[in-house]
Amino acid sequence: xxxxxxxxxxxxxxxxxxxTLSCSPISGHRSVSWYQQTPGQGLQFLFEYFSETQRNKGNxxxxxxxxxxxxxxxxxxxxTLELGDSALYLCASQFGRGGGRTDTQYFGPGTRLTVL
Amino acid sequence: ILNVEQSPQxxxxxxxxxxxxxxxxPSSNFYALHWYRWETAKSxxxxxxxxxxxxxxxxxxxxxxxxxxxxxxxxxxxxxxxEDSATYLCAFIDTDKLIFGTGTxxxxxx
Numbered sequence: 037x038x039x040x041x042x043x044x045x046x047x048x049x050x051x052x053x054x055x056t057l058s059c060s061p062i063s064g065h066r067s068v069s070w071y072q073q074t075p076g077q078g079l080q081f082l083f084e085y086f087s088e089t090q091r092n093k094g095n096x097x098x099x100x101x102x103x104x105x106x107x108x109x110x111x112x113x114x115x116t117l118e119l120g121d122s123a124l125y126l127c128a129s130q131f132g133r134g135g136g137r138t139d140t141q142y143f144g145p146g147t148r149l150t151v152l
Numbered sequence: 153i154l155n156v157e158q159s160p161q162x163x164x165x166x167x168x169x170x171x172x173x174x175x176x177x178p179s180s181n182f183y184a185l186h187w188y189r190w191e192t193a194k195s196x197x198x199x200x201x202x203x204x205x206x207x208x209x210x211x212x213x214x215x216x217x218x219x220x221x222x223x224x225x226x227x228x229x230x231x232x233x234x235e236d237s238a239t240y241l242c243a244f245i246d247t248d249k250l251i252f253g254t255g256t257x258x259x260x261x262x
Contacts, residue, residue: 040195069250078156078241078252079196092249126196137245138184138203143195 038063040129040144048150054115057147061108061129067091068110069141070102073124082125085110086133114149122151154178156244158253165232165260172228173256175242179223183245187216187227190255191238199227199240232260 041060049055061068070082081094085104102112108129114121128141157176165171177185187199200209202218202225209216213230229236239257243250 071252076254078254079243079250081249081251084249092247094249128196133248137248138201140186140198140201141250142198143188145195 040127040142042125042127042144042147044147045145046148046150048152049117050152051117051119053117054113055117055149057112057125057149059110059112059127059129059144061110061127062142065129065131065142066108067130067133068104068108069128069130070110070112071126071128072096073126073146074120074122079126082112084133091133117151119151122149124148154244154246154251156242156251156253158240158242158256160256161254162257163259165258167233167260167262169232169260170228170230171232171258172226173240173258175225175227175253177223177225177242177244179221182220185218185225185245186243186250187225188241188243189238190241196241229258232258234260234262236260
C-alpha cells in the first residue's frame with residue numbers, strides 16, 4: 037500500500053507570493069490533516085478535511101486555507117506569504133475523521149517551504 | 153490553550169543504556185495519547201495509542217505507560233541502539249485534533 041505523498045518536497049518563495057501544497061492520502065483514507073512545524077515548536081495543527089469538508093481548524097490566520105477533493109487528495113494554500121511562514125508542512129491521513137482519537141495518523145514526508 | 157509538555161528536550165546516551173522520557177498533558181477530558189517516533193529526513197511514525205489509565209504498551213525494546221489521573225505518560229527504551237536515534241513525540245487529543253508536544257530528541261552513540 038502506497039504511503040502518504042506530498043508535493044513538492046521543497047519550495048522557495050518570496051514574501052507576498054502565494055503557494056499551494058498537495059497531499060495524497062493512503063488509498064481508502066478519507067481524512068487529511070495538515071500541520072506546520074517551525075524550529076523550536078511542536079507540530080502545530082492547521083486544519084482537517086474529511087469528505088471534502090473542513091471539520092476542524094487550528095489557530096492560524098485566514099491566509100492559510102485548504103480544500104479536499106472527491107478522491108480525498110487535499111491541497112493547502114498560503115496567500116501573501118510572510119517570512120514566518122517558512123516551515124515544514126506535513127500532512128497526515130487516517131481512515132475516519134477526528135484528530136486520531138484512537139485511529140493512527142499516517143504522515144507524509146512534508147514540504148519544506150522557505151520564504152525569502 | 154492546552155499544553156503538552158515533554159521532557160527532557162534532548163538526551164544523549166551510550167549504546168546499551170536504557171532511557172526514559174516523559175509526556176505531561178491535561179488530566180481532564182482524556183480520550184487518547186499517541187506516541188510517534190520521527191527520524192531525521194523521514195515521516196513521523198506511530199508507535200503507540202494509549203487510551204486507558206494504567207495502559208502499558210510494548211513494541212520490541214520500546215514500551216510506554218499511561219497515568220491519566222495525574223496526566224503523564226512515560227516512554228522507555230531498553231538497551232538503546234544507534235538506530236533508536238530520533239525525536240519522540242507525544243500527542244494529546246483535544247476536541248478531535250492532535251496537540252503535539254515539542255518532542256524529546258534522543259541521540260544514541262555507539
